[in-house]
Amino acid sequence: MKFPDTPNFTGFFAPSGVEADVHDLPVIDGAIPKALDGSFYRVAPDPQFPPMAGDDIWFNGDGMVSRFRFRNGAVSLRQRWVRTEKFCLEREAGRALFGAYRNPLTDDDSVKGRIRSTANTNVVVHAGKLLALKEDSPPVWMDPETLETIDPRYDFDGRMTSETFTAHPKIDPRTGELLAFGYAAKGLCTRDMVFYAIGSEGAVKQEVWFQIPYYCMMHDFGFTEDYIVFHVVPIVGSWARLEAGLPHFGFDRKRPIHLGILPRKGGAEDIRWFSAPTCFASHVMNAHNVGTMVHFDVPMANGNMFPFFPDTEGAPFQPQEAAARMTRWTVDMTANSDEIAMRPLADLVGEFPRIDDRFAGVRNQFGWQLVQDMTKPVDLPGGRSATGLMMNTLARIDLDSGETDSWWAGPTSSLQEPAFVPRPGSSEEGEGYLVAVENRLAESASRLLLFDAMHLSDGPIATIAVPFRLRMGLHGNWVPAEMA
Numbered sequence: 001m002k003f004p005d006t007p008n009f010t011g012f013f014a015p016s017g018v019e020a021d022v023h024d025l026p027v028i029d030g031a032i033p034k035a036l037d038g039s040f041y042r043v044a045p046d047p048q049f050p051p052m053a054g055d056d057i058w059f060n061g062d063g064m065v066s067r068f069r070f071r072n073g074a075v076s077l078r079q080r081w082v083r084t085e086k087f088c089l090e091r092e093a094g095r096a097l098f099g100a101y102r103n104p105l106t107d108d109d110s111v112k113g114r115i116r117s118t119a120n121t122n123v124v125v126h127a128g129k130l131l132a133l134k135e136d137s138p139p140v141w142m143d144p145e146t147l148e149t150i151d152p153r154y155d156f157d158g159r160m161t162s163e164t165f166t167a168h169p170k171i172d173p174r175t176g177e178l179l180a181f182g183y184a185a186k187g188l189c190t191r192d193m194v195f196y197a198i199g200s201e202g203a204v205k206q207e208v209w210f211q212i213p214y215y216c217m218m219h220d221f222g223f224t225e226d227y228i229v230f231h232v233v234p235i236v237g238s239w240a241r242l243e244a245g246l247p248h249f250g251f252d253r254k255r256p257i258h259l260g261i262l263p264r265k266g267g268a269e270d271i272r273w274f275s276a277p278t279c280f281a282s283h284v285m286n287a288h289n290v291g292t293m294v295h296f297d298v299p300m301a302n303g304n305m306f307p308f309f310p311d312t313e314g315a316p317f318q319p320q321e322a323a324a325r326m327t328r329w330t331v332d333m334t335a336n337s338d339e340i341a342m343r344p345l346a347d348l349v350g351e352f353p354r355i356d357d358r359f360a361g362v363r364n365q366f367g368w369q370l371v372q373d374m375t376k377p378v379d380l381p382g383g384r385s386a387t388g389l390m391m392n393t394l395a396r397i398d399l400d401s402g403e404t405d406s407w408w409a410g411p412t413s414s415l416q417e418p419a420f421v422p423r424p425g426s427s428e429e430g431e432g433y434l435v436a437v438e439n440r441l442a443e444s445a446s447r448l449l450l451f452d453a454m455h456l457s458d459g460p461i462a463t464i465a466v467p468f469r470l471r472m473g474l475h476g477n478w479v480p481a482e483m484a
Helices: 085-093 239-243
Strands: 020-022 027-030 038-045 063-071 074-081 122-126 129-133 140-142 149-151 178-183 192-198 204-211 227-232 235-237 249-251 257-263 272-276 286-290 293-301 325-332 341-344 350-354 366-371 393-398 404-408 413-415 419-422 432-440 445-452 462-465 476-480
Touching: 038 122, 038 419, 063 129, 122 476, 178 227, 227 286, 227 293, 257 325, 293 350, 419 476
Parallel strands: none
Antiparallel strands: 020 074, 027 462, 038 063, 038 476, 063 074, 122 129, 129 140, 140 149, 178 192, 192 204, 227 257, 235 249, 257 272, 286 293, 293 325, 325 341, 350 366, 366 393, 393 404, 413 432, 419 432, 432 445, 445 462
16 A cells, blocks of 8 residues: 555655654754743644545644653653544554545445544643544543543543534633534534533533534634634535535635624523625634624635635635735624624734733734745745645734734745743743744755744744654644643
8 A cells, every 4th residue: 555646645745654752852053941841742644544535635644743842951752643543443454444534425334433533633731631633523632741542532521512622722821711612513514513611620611502604614713801702714515515525625705704702601692693705714813802892813815725625616726815814803792783894913924823822812912923925935846835835934923013023944944833832930921932843845854943932033042853754733732841
């Protein structure tokens, strides 16, 4: 069995399959602050076996979790596959058994009805548990120290009845609650949604069921001190698409977007929906409210950002419409109108926004993100990356002034999503570091970079060698030692 000779499985996107323990990674430039004591967890899709269909989108691979442990000015690496139900069934069979991305109709008959999770999208630590997440399935509970899989279908002691759980839960730094939701919560392609508030000790405290205006890929959400904010954008799916063998999702440019606002102490009857003409927004930087004014900050594009989820009516992908810029959506919960006001916050084109997580849910002045700087040269044999995007720059945005500070990775490198690392003992917003994986595309290698979060243009304060290539990851988080 061989992996296909396609862009999703060759070059930098070739499967890796490396499980390893590496102590004392070499610091090849700069120095790691000795006070840093914690772990940077990240996860990447890394398929165990060649896909059944002969090709597949790259983020349908099995989850591979990396843990970079910082302590006493040094860093070590541990990497393990998540032992999902899918992973174990396929390992026993010695081949792929689950078919196309989120299409159970393409699965081998032997696994019909089994959980299809790859647990490859995000990893978070809450109440001492490392949760590996994919939004079409329940969480997978892993040991945060050993990365051993403990429960491939964790349901919070039976309190989580949803079939799905978001890959973007949020921790409220003031309450310690894990805030989360599930879409398609009662079955694939359904409009059923559920919101969960999970206490700091890991018990479900609140459960709110409701329906969204139409079934869509609801990848992320936001919260404020008083509200939970859900955005519905027209990356839509249906059983008809799956039966026709089409990609699970497609972009329906005829549908409007919607913003649903749930009071944190309210129920389904208290949700208010707002609307605007079609656009695209996937990830959320942050949200906050000032009284009844709710502000929601997202990288927003005019059209579809996902070429692998094509237009539902066959229109060709338009890269210029996929350029996302940080935008603030604002609604007033007391207004008679259901309109969403939209205001640009910066002119950078990019995605994967992050904040100083100590300011999640309240007004923040600074945000960080990956940027696609098209003015910079690319010196690679195949041109840009397999996805068509070249996230070659790390940027900080002052959301009040629009001013930016950035660092370019060079003509042969790109970057993976950063995570914010608070400086021990600090409390001011932005006092800390950013950690990010650098993709050394020309040499198929990886490095770990550490920056002063407020001085990106100065370059990394530490460059850390990694002895093997890390596959392109999706999301990750910093966890202080006392929480893991």
